[in-house]
Amino acid sequence: MEAVVYLNGERVDYADARVSVEDRGFQFGDGLYEVVRVYGGRFFYLNRHLKRLQKGAEEIYMELDFGLDRLRDVCKKAVVESGFKDASVYIQVTRGVAPRQHAFPEKSSCTWVVIVRQAKPQPDEFYENGVKVITVPDERWTRCNIKTVQLIANCIAKEKAKRAGAYEAVFHRGGIVTEGSSSNLFIVKDRKLFTHPANNLILHGITRSVVLEIAEKLGFDVVEEAFSLDRLFDADEAFVTGTMTEVMPIVKVDGKMIGDGVPGEMTRDIMREFRKLTETVDE
Known part of the structure; x- marks a missing residue:
């Protein structure tokens, strides 16, 4: 079927x-x-x-x-x-x-x-080894919090990522990072977790909200604030989240290595707790 x-x-x-x-x-x-x-x-x-x-x-x-x-x-x-x-x-x-x-x-x-x-899960090696992403200008409208079917700008960005051999395209507005073409973005720096605030410039992702709850449970410091491309490039860890993406570690952005070039410790902790929820949540 x-x-x-x-x-x-x-x-x-x-x-x-x-x-x-x-x-x-x-x-x-x-x-x-x-x-x-x-x-x-x-x-x-x-x-x-x-x-x-x-x-x-x-x-x-x-x-x-x-x-x-x-x-x-x-x-x-x-x-x-x-x-x-x-x-x-x-x-x-x-x-x-x-x-x-x-x-x-x-x-x-x-x-x-x-x-x-x-469902067609992502390959196991993506989670184990991490993926690479590219950055692109955010050319969408300014009501990205509404999950409309008007997705041509997202589709163009995803196509650019595909042609570049990357997993995802990360949007930025004037050098300020927002989110991925079909995902939300998190970075880790000095044991703190950062993500763009849930305003009109990003989708208020369900998986994003679950990850924030996991981070609180694990006792991680979480900061919801906008950050620059330079801070993304300088991150110790990075990952994207989404319904079909789940929690996906990033190891390269625009060809630049993130951290040690492998999924980081905090990312793995969040991935592990997320997987536990997939085995129990029913609502």
């Missing part, structure tokens, strides 16, 4: 899943999305993802007319029907179908999609 697809609450064959040519998600990128990980049949912080989806909808004046309880039920049903114990659940919601005009339609019903696929 390639995937289980639900469209507007009804299961459809993958090949038959269709949306209107006048869906605002298609014409304007007027929509939101979430990606949720399932480990061993257990959802990893599904409720946090749904809470962020609701918050994003409020930010763009979109009413989730189908209801989050129904969406939650469909996600769980789709995972069971898929038979995948380790899965990724993609959720997308648009403002729906209306004649094309920039102003929001007075009346429309959301188009909402749930797609469940078998």
